[in-house]
Structure formats: C-alpha cells, structure tokens
Amino acid sequence: MAAEDMSDEEVVMPTKIKIGVCVMEKKVSSAPMEQILQRLQAFGEFEVEHFGDKVILEEPIERWPICDCLIAFHSSGYPLEKAEAYAALRKPFLVNELEPQHLLHDRRKVYERLEMFGIHVPRYALVNREVPYQQLDYFIEEEDFVEIHGMRFWKPFVEKPIDAGGGMKELFRKVGNRSSEFHPEVRRVRREGSYIYEEFMPTGGTDVKVYTVGPEYAHAEARKSPVVDGVVMRNHDGKEVRYPVLLTPAEKQMAREVCIAFRQSVCGFDLLRCEGRSYVCDVNGWSFVKNSHKYYDDAACVLRKMFLDAKAPHLSSAIPPILPWKVNEPVQPTEGLTRQGSGIIGTFGQSEELRCVIAVMRHGDRTPKQKVKLKVTEEKLLNLMLKYNGGRPRAETKLKSAVQLQDLLDATRMLVPRTRPDRESDSEAEGEHGEKLRQVKAVLEEGGHFSGIYRKVQLKPLKWVKVAKSNGEGEEERPVEALMVLKYGGVLTHAGRKQAEELGRYFRNNMYPGEGTGLLRLHSTYRHDLKIYSSDEGRVQMSAAAFAKGLLDLEGQLTPILVSLVSKDSSMLDGLDNASIEMKEAKARLNEIITSSSKTVHTNESPEFSWMVDGAGLPPNAAELLPKLVSLIKKVTEQVRLLAKDENEKLTETSLYDVIPPYDQARALGKTNIDVDRIASGLPCGSEGFLLMYARWKKLERDLYNERKERFDITQIPDVYDSCKYDLLHNAHLNLDGLDELFKVAQALADGVIPNEYGINPSQKLKIGSKIARRLLGKLLIDLRNTREEAISVAELKSNQDNDSSFTKTEKENTDAKPKSLNKNDETRKSFTLSDISMDQDDDDDKETKYRLDPKYANVKTPERHVRTRLYFTSESHIHSLMNVLRYCNMDESLQDEDSLVCYNALERLYRTKELDYMSYIVLRMFENTEVALEDPKRFRIELTFSRGADLSPLEKNDSEAASLHQEHTLPIMGPERLQEIGSCLTLEKMEMMFRPFAMPAEDFPPPATPAGFSGYFSKSVLERLVNLWPFHKHAHSNGK
Secondary structure (H helix, E strand, O other): OOHHHHHHHHHHOOOOOOEEOOOOOHHOHHHHHHHHHHHHHHHHOEEEEEOOHHHHHHHHHHHOOOOOEEEEOOOOOOOOOHHHHHHHHHEEEEEEOHHHHHHHEEHHHHHHHHHHOOOOOOOEEEEEEOOOOOOOOEEEEOEEEEEEEOEEEEOOEEEOOEEEOOOOEEEEEOOOOOOOOOOOOOOOOOOOOEEEEEEEOOOOOOEEEEEEEEEOOOEEEEOHHHEEEEEEEEOOOOOOOOOEOOOOOHHHHHHHHHHOOOOOOEEEEEEEEEEOOOEEEEEEEEEOOOOOHHHHHHHHHHHHHHHHHHHHHOOOOOOOOOOOOOOOOOOOOOOOOOOOOOOOOOOOOOEEEEEEEEEEEEOEEEEOOEEEEEEOOHHHHHHHHHOOOOOOOOOOOOEOOOOHHHHHHHHHHHHHHOOOOOOOOHHHHHHHHHHHHHHHHHHHHHHHOOOOOOOEEEEEEEEEEEEEEOOOOOOEEEEEEEEEEEEEOOOEEEHHHHHHHHHHHHHHHHOOOOOOOOOOOOOOOHHHEEEEEEEEOOHHHHHHHHHHHHHHHOOOOOHHHHHHHHEOOOOHHHHHHHHHHHHHHHHHHHHHHHHHHOOOOOOOOOOOOOOOOOOOOOOOHHHHHHHHHHHHHHHHHHHHHHHHHHHHHHHHOOOOOOOOOOOOOOOOOOEEEEEHHHHOOOOOOOOOHHHHHHHHHHHHHHEEHHHOEEOOOOHHHHHHHHHHHHHHHHHHHHHOOHHHHHHHHHHHHHHHHHHHOOOHHHHHHHHHHHHHOHHHHHHHHHHHHHHHHHHHHHHHHHHHHHHHHHHHHOHHHHHHHHHHHHHHHHHHHHHHHHHHHHHHOOOHHHHHHHOOOOOOOOOOOOOOEEEEEEEEEEEEEHHHHHHHHHHHHHHHHHHOOOOOOOOOOHHHHHHOOOOOOOOOEEEEEEEEEEOOOOOOOHEEEEEEEEEEEEEOHHHHOOHHHHHHHEEEEEEEOOOOOOOOOOOOEEEEHHHHHHHHHOOOOOOOHHHHHOOOOOOOOOHHHHHHHHHHHHOOOHHHHHHHO
C-alpha cells in the first residue's frame, strides 16, 4: 500500500529542477538576486538550494549539495577553482561558465578576448611592470601625453589598473595653467603596477551599462558619467538617476557577442558611444539591474526558459499569460487589435506578421494658450531691450532664460501702478496699459519658478529718435517705443500627463500582437526598433515622455525619459508658415460665410456629399450664436473679476524684490498631480491665480467683439472654446454661473470653425494639409519603405538559405556556405543600404541613437517578430493636416480615377467628428503576408485607424462617472476607429502612390552623417540573425508558435 501511495505521489508531484546557488552570502542577499529567485520559485518548477559561505569555504566539494543547474560566480574571497572542480564532478547546467571567469580579473585578457571576437574596444596600450616602479624604456610621460610602444595618448586619457577588481580608474585631463583645483602640480601617472592606457571617448557625459540575460536579451540604461565632474546624479530617494537607453541593432549584436565570448549568460558590461560607433570598455561578469521590477520579471522568465531547455526540454517554456507572482493584479482588458495577423479590419490569417506601427499624436490636455501685447515707452524696459539685443536700436529681442525673465520681472515690479483692477483710471488707455503690466508681472511670478519653455517675451522696437552720442561725437538712434509680446500658458496639465501615460499603456496592451501583455519582451531583444519624435513645444515633449513611460512601463521621473528618449524635430512637427497665406484666405472666407445674412453659401447644384460644400459643419444659425456668445462671456468675466479683486489686494502686500527660485524642468513642463489643498481652499487649479484667470477671460471678451467697430473676430472662437473646456474640467469647483451654457454655444461654433480653418472645402483642405504635413508625409513613406526593404532583405536571405542544402548540414558547411548566399543577394542589399544611407534621416545612427530610450519589457507570443515603431508627437494643426491628406488625396489631378484611402462610411464619420481633441491620433500599421510572393503587391498591407482623442461626453453629463472624472480633472481617451472597410486590403504600393504627390521627396531630406564602416541600419550579421529568427510559414508544421 505504502509503495502504491509513493507511486501515486510521484505521478502527482513531478520532481522539481534543483537550482544550486553557489555564491557568497553577501551577493545572495542583494535585492535583485532575492527578487529574481523568488520569481523563479513562484513558477513552481524549481527548488532553490543556497550553499552558504560555510559550505563553500570549508566543506569538500563531495559534500556540497547536488543540483541540476548551478548559479556560481566569482566575488572577493570566492574559491573559483573549487567551484570549477565541483562543476567537473557533478556536471550541472551552468548559467555562467566558471573557467572564463578567470579572464574577467585581468583587463588585458578581457580586451584580448573582445578583439578576438571582433568587438570594438577603445584604442589602448599596456604597461606591464614585473615589480613596482620598474623603469620601462617603451614608456614615456610628458606634460600633455604618455607614449607607450610608440603609441601616443594625448590628455585627456584614462588609466586603468590591469586587475579588474582592484584600484581606481583615473582620468588625466589637460590643464591649461598647469594646475588644477584638485592637485597643485600637474598629476603624474601611477608607476607602482601594471596599467592600461586608453583614449578618453567624448560620450556626451553619459555611460551606458548593458545587462544581458542570455544572448538574446539585453537591458541597457545610462548614468551620467562621474568622469565628467565626479558628481553622481541622485534622485530624491538618494538613488543614482538612470536614463533609459535604446540599443541599436549593432549594439544588441555586441551584447550577444560579449555573452558568447565570455560564456557568461548573465553579464554586465560598459558601452561607450562616440561619434556614431560603440565600444565595449569593461566587462564585469555576473550583474543584475537594480530597482527595476520589469527587469526582474524578464530575468526570471529568461532564466526559467534556460533551465527548462537544459533539463526538461519536454516541458513547455512558453510564458504563462499571467505571471504567477501577478495573479492577484487586475488584468488590463485587451481588444481585437492584438491577435497575430488580425487587425480591427478583419483577420488575414496566421501568415500575417506585424512589421511596423506608426502613430501621429496630438499632445495631452493643456492650460489655455495666452498672449499679451502692449506698447511700452518706459525707459527701464527700452534699456532692457538694448541690453539683450547687443545695443542695436532696431533689432528685436527675445527673453527666455531665467536671468532675462528675472530682469524683466524686476523692471515690471517697479512700473506696475498701485491701483486695483476695478478702479476707474483717468483714461481708459492708461488703465488698460496698467492692467496689462500687472498681468505681465503676474505671469512672470506664476508658479514660483521660471521656465523659458512656456513663457517667452518679445520686444520689437517701433519708434526711434536721434540723440547726441554720450561722447559728444555725432548722433545715434535710440528706440522710444516698443511692442512687448508675452506668450505663456499652453502647459501640459496633470491630466494631460495622465492621459498620455494611459494611452501609452493602452498601446502596449493593444497595438502589438501577443496575448495579454502585448509588448513584453519584444524590446530588450533584437526585435523592437523604436524612435520617438516631438515638436519643440514643452507640452508636446512631455506628452511624448509620459506616453513612453506608459508604453514601456518605465519607472521614475519624466525628465530623464525626455532627455534620453525624445528627439525633437521642429521642421517636421512644428509651424504653419508654409500654409499661412492659404489659412488666412480660409479664415476670411469663413468670416464671410458666418457673418453674411445668407448663413451658408451653397453652390448652384446641390453637392453629392454633405462635406463638399464650403464651410461644411458650421451651425446654420452661426450669426445668431455670436452675440449670445459675447453676452455669456461677459457674465463669466464679471464673476472672475470679483474673485480677482480680493486676490489683488492680498498681492500688493508682498515685497517688490522677491527673487523667483530657479525652475525644475519637470515641474515647469507639466504639473504632476492635482493640488488638492489649493482646490479645497477655493483657488483655481494649477498655478493660475484669479488675476490671471480674469486677464484670460477679459482678453477674450475684448478680442471677440470690438464694440467701437461693432465687429466680431471669429478667429477667437477656438480660444473661447478652449478656455470654457479648461474651466469646466479643472475649475468646476468655482461654480461659475453660465459656464455650462457658454460651453455649449462655444462648442457649436468651434465645431464648425476649427475644421474650416484648415480649408473651407476638401480641395483647399488638401492644399493646406499637404503644405503643413509635407515633411511628415515624406518621413512616413521613408519609415514604410525602410521596413519593407529590411523585410525583403531578410526574406531573400532566408530563401537563399533554404535553396542551399548545405545550410542544413554541419556547422562547418554552414559557415562556408554563408558568403555564397550573401554574394548572390549583394546587388539587392547594395541598393537597400544605399537608400538607407541616402534617404533615411530616421535611422541616422550616429546622431539619433546617442542616449535613447530603452524599452523595458516585451513578451510577444512569437518571439521571432521584428517590429519597427515610429511615434510622432505634434499639435492639432498637423493632425488635421494629415487627416485631410488621408481622406482627400484622391482629389489631386494626378489621382482623379483613384478611390479615397478612407472608405465612405469613415468619411461620413469624420465629417461628424468635428474635433480632434487632446491625445487624438492616427495609426498606420503595416503587416507582411509571408505566404505571398515577394513581388506581389499584397505582400504588404496597411491598416489605418484613428481616435478622436479625449472624450468630452462626461462634461455634458451629470452621472456618477462624470463626477469621478471631474474629481480627477481627466477625460478618458476614445478607442481607435476604422478608416477602411472590414476585409479591404490597402497595399503599401497604393498608399505610396496616393501619398507621393504631397510628400517631401526622400532625396530632399538631409542625408545622415553615416559613421565610417556603417553599411545601413542592420549589418549583415544582424540580418542573418533575423533570418534565423523570423517565422516563415511555408513550413507551418515546423513553426507551430
């Protein structure tokens, strides 16, 4: 009976794989080690046995525990030879092999091994001393350089001890006056031992640390290099600030080679990036990332697969949809966008692979944009203008820096009249001037910190007089009047930040194939190539950084993410200058339609579609709504004036000379949280005081309707709508009477005005759209073309391998055959690499990938997939422009016979979608059908979707959902909508044909400065790696993933 029980027990409880941890206790108790081992145990397949220092140091190896897999690595006091003898006796699976760990102690051997494997190292030379202070004839030290075996290293150079474990690295700088604040005399190099000398690489002050877990996984992060100033940057918890980094495909290949060269699966090494090339300058052996839960999850999953493949290959090493230590966490619902080969426009079979995701997005919720214009004649302000424009009387000045703005604030504080905003002045003009100066002062004092990113002042001279020169010789010009323009506001709010981060999370879970966790391990392996671009505006940059934080599940502050991740490209994502004339025409025509008695001007024949008429979407009673809008604004402004009156009396009591403290970039670019105390005490949300809120509404009241001329300015309608929406969402607690009604009227008008500002009819919309988005359209075509060329290169290499039977034989034949197959494909690759170099500013490796973002996590069901992601963050104008080109491109003369890229149903929906609100986006996803011939146009299919952005319906409702959103001040983002019919197939070829007339040609993009020896984005070795990873469904039975 007992025996039967035993056998039953064995069936129910399969033997667990035993993992031996033969490491010094100090290392075992480190947080990363504990976290990763806990996760491994949570899978339920492993039993972890800690050897402990006593066993390792005192017991003979025969008495050490027996295990299936061994984690063993050297640290100080560790008996490495003893561990080697144990491994030889018991033969466990080794995560990191033991014998090569001897190499890691000697920097000479490390560099030798790296060079043997063709991995770039900095230029270096060795000084070997048998005894301390040994005189060496090949070693010369001069004031500015050292020379070793004839190799000269000019200062700055780096000196490292040969022993990788001991001693300091020293940086020797060139010192101009032969002294340095640290050392009174010129420092001399050390002579008591053996050293490596190497060139100091200018890396922009950032060191990249790479951590591998097996050859297919690498996590990277950057820290500010202490060699810059010896100061380690720390966050508020005292931890070193880490900047996320995106490794290039070439660097991922280097990580793989370091791992293989030293036979260390878990391995940390240092990477230097200098002038477009990367160099390995230190290999540390076993290292884990600190304080990254994403990395802990990843490392546990990779190690589990390693152990199962080695000791239980019959068990599935697929990652469970929910990781065992996350079973109690709420699961994010995923939608139909996620399954392999299926988009939201129908399923195209298992043979489709996602190749490219391109998204163009508007920034998140912001404060209203403001502008104050006033003519100034005050001597103080005119002198300030001359101080910062080099003393040229006719030159304009821009003030942006904290020092400049502090100067302006000091001058303004002296000039602001001590009157209350409600007291009548002697003359109206004088009162308005005083009020504007007070507004300038309030704006400069707002938030308690300066930031040039959202406050800038222009001073333009308007009138001059001739005065005698101070030295009495002749005359000179002096300005006597200038126009001051202060622009402020438009800052990303706490809600905008939250929206962007949540949308990033939504993309992670829904835009990439895979089950459940969408984008998991995709990033840290070869297979995700991500770049993020933003316009120059602070709100757009911070939206991009917050989105990246959500997409990649990054931890920590937004500023390091912004610095290391987001590339600014204002020429592509900013500005309307190219279409300013046409937009003026559209606004003039719009004004005519609204204010003329005939309401909407119809053409003689009734148009086929409602969106074809001039001014489509305008409310028929627009002319009647305008006076109503003015009276409602007056009602709101008066209420805010009374609130501002109280505040102003308190403000005049503060000192004139308070200095504003310097600003913190993240605070200045976007608020993090709602200031609950501020709202509870009845103040406006954010840093806006009642005085500024009053100025905002007063200006709208004044600009919308000129009472003297009895003229409406319809260009103010979007601003009125903007202010209403902002106050309804963020300042509902002030209970402004009539704001709800004002919002409805402003919305009805804005829904008609905003889309028509980008063109009064489809043909004008297309003309304006193509001018504004020309460069962006060109860039999207380059992205798609590069993805296709890379996919074709891999497919051709793959078919060459399949055709060459020698590839299926021994490893030796395999290596012999590779050059043959590559030569066959050389012509095609030549043309591709040429196009990569000549036209793709995107893959401009040396400039762009410097300190870029790291993807943190990815777990895609088929790990073989390679995906390119390009994200473009911009403003409303570019979203409208791109959408107008998408839907009306077939109206161009050259494309008259073509159907629109957007189906009729979607055209109708877009016509009814009046507003592309905050975080609205347009997504192009490209799929490759691997069962179709390479030359078949249907090989590459494009799927178009868009989202209207923030959902305004809670502002219009009064239910519990609306109440909670009001509390959070945040609106949800609408999900994606189709732009094509279900089952339709838009080929890349057709997309290119339709975009080409409006896109900037590839040859007009500035050619990237290609680093020496850089032949296109992917090297041949990387392409070959991709070939072996890529799923090709011709052999579906062998690729059952």
